[in-house]
Amino acid sequence: MLDERKMKILSAIIDDYIATAEPIGSRTIARKYHIGISPATIRNEMADLEELGYLSQPHTSAGRIPSNKGYRYYVDFLMPSRKLDEYEQAIIKRLLKKRVRELEDLIEEAGKVISKLTSYTAIILGPQLESSRLKHVQIIRLEEKKGLMIIVTSYGTVSHHIIEIPQNLTDSDLQRISNALNSNLTGKALEEITQEVMNSIKADMIEYDNVLNVLLDLLMENLDETKENNRIYASGSSKMLEFPEFRDVERAKNFLSLLERQDLIIRVLKTSCKPHDITVTIGSENPWAEFQELSIVTTGIFVEDKNLGICGIIGPTRMEYSKVFSILEKVTDYLNKAISSLL
Amino acid sequence: MLDERKMKILSAIIDDYIATAEPIGSRTIARKYHIGISPATIRNEMADLEELGYLSQPHTSAGRIPSNKGYRYYVDFLMPSRKLDEYEQAIIKRLLKKRVRELEDLIEEAGKVISKLTSYTAIILGPQLESSRLKHVQIIRLEEKKGLMIIVTSYGTVSHHIIEIPQNLTDSDLQRISNALNSNLTGKALEEITQEVMNSIKADMIEYDNVLNVLLDLLMENLDETKENNRIYASGSSKMLEFPEFRDVERAKNFLSLLERQDLIIRVLKTSCKPHDITVTIGSENPWAEFQELSIVTTGIFVEDKNLGICGIIGPTRMEYSKVFSILEKVTDYLNKAISSLL
DNA sequence: TTTAGCACTCTTTATGTTAGAGTGCTAAAA
């Protein structure tokens, strides 16, 4: 644990660096943040902080910048808590008022709000449906041999799939099959609906024999597709180019291509996100090398202990953590309320 | 009309500039493209071409670069037609094989293929549903007071909307209403379903009186939402940063924020796209100033004379037009086939 | 323990210089 004076200095350096993106020297600290000690003393303390690993120096005669360890200490102990200003409050409140009828739209809107308010890139991972329960299945005929299979989950997500209707099933057959599927499967978690369950349904309804087989296989397939609802919504990526960190086009390009690698982003979000808490992953704390100079702040969206998605922000390690925390907290707060009213 | 020698020179300059992004001088042309005349003669011709507006000079002692007018002439008269290589053929063919069951997925895939093959940004505007016909409407009950309204169009697009089911309608009521809606509305183009049509249905089914009113209003609302299916899919934007045109971060940022302005992009696509033809809009030919240094190549996706979407490429004016044309042509070709088989 | 003073380091910015590419013009050649 650092002593109070070191904390003050570290805090001042990080605050300043977050604001200016420039290495900061002893003189500046003494002038701008009146800690009541001379630059020389600050220099000594800074040398200590560097030795302890909280700061680093781009080159011998430059000021100091925070290291990842420094940011970590800042986030854990030093970061001031921050109230939202009226503008931010207003924008977030408007989220709730938007006429949104589906979970996915809501989540997308939330992403836009977050990126708008923070200027960082918001990444939102849609509802994880493994633990959702099946609410309704229905097969509707569209044409002679084409139908629509609709799957509704307890999270309010709807997925539809155009399917081939085998042979000459009548409409009432379809209805009966739909009913049977519903009475057997409704209320089950998606992950509980396994091949065995399907087999037992098949056994119960041998009258339809292989026609049913085909439909059940299709359902199974579509359920799997539904489960893997790993759609992510990223918004506000162009704003990131305003940060001096990305003044170099090469870096900007790397960042943007990173965002296009959906699979990687999904894994990162999932590993970094701890339930019921805002999690920060700073630079090299991230196991993927591509994120060396980026920080990720995530929080889960939970309603009734169900994980309905992950809300994240990705930005340079020099990030306004304090602002990001306050906004992320508020948005997920509102999101939770909005979702509850939606379910 | 230019004489043949001027055409050759203009052609060489544009080909070279497209490949290298460097102003090109008389000496280089004489060396690389053996037209059989000396640099001095080429210089004279270049001065003529500049006076005619086909070329311009970044500064007095630099080579020439094509002007917008030059590109226009190139695209209209000079551009070599180009065959796809095997790799490109293979990638495009794979499009058809992808197991895709919905129009929108297909369109999205096509966008990815285009951006992959061209390295420019592909922008695809989803099916314009105004002229599509209603294929099926159905209301399904999910809970006591919640239902799902499903709208299927003749283009194979499905849209669903969670709605409140008013009062205590029974399931068979819902079925009857669905049937009535279907028999009255199926086959009608979406744009034909007006308030008047709705009113006449209301008149036919007074038994349900205001309950029906509510549902019909909801349907109307949702149809409107369905019609405005202006979803665009952009892919491959990060690759654009590799072009020297975007080596300046400021330009890169402008380009990326441009892409985020969906409404503008939609308008641009719609105005630039002429039916059944590949259209090129070069730089300032575009009425929107933001596109000064960009070119847009678009083509409509038509099946049975119905516009099912617009396929576009956006890139720097220094674009490999020839390549883009060949790829765009082939992709929409395949797309048409794939869509026909889907409908 | 703190601070003033100072020599030293390193980057950034400005300035000047040079090499190279390309042009336009003129006069000779075809």
Added chain:
DNA sequence: TTTTAGCACTCTAACATAAAGAGTGCTAAA
């Protein structure tokens, strides 16, 4: 009349050099 060689001229990009500025670490005094 058209083409070409030659040449003076222009402009940029690249490099070297110098000066200014910011910041440090160390020493010695407070």
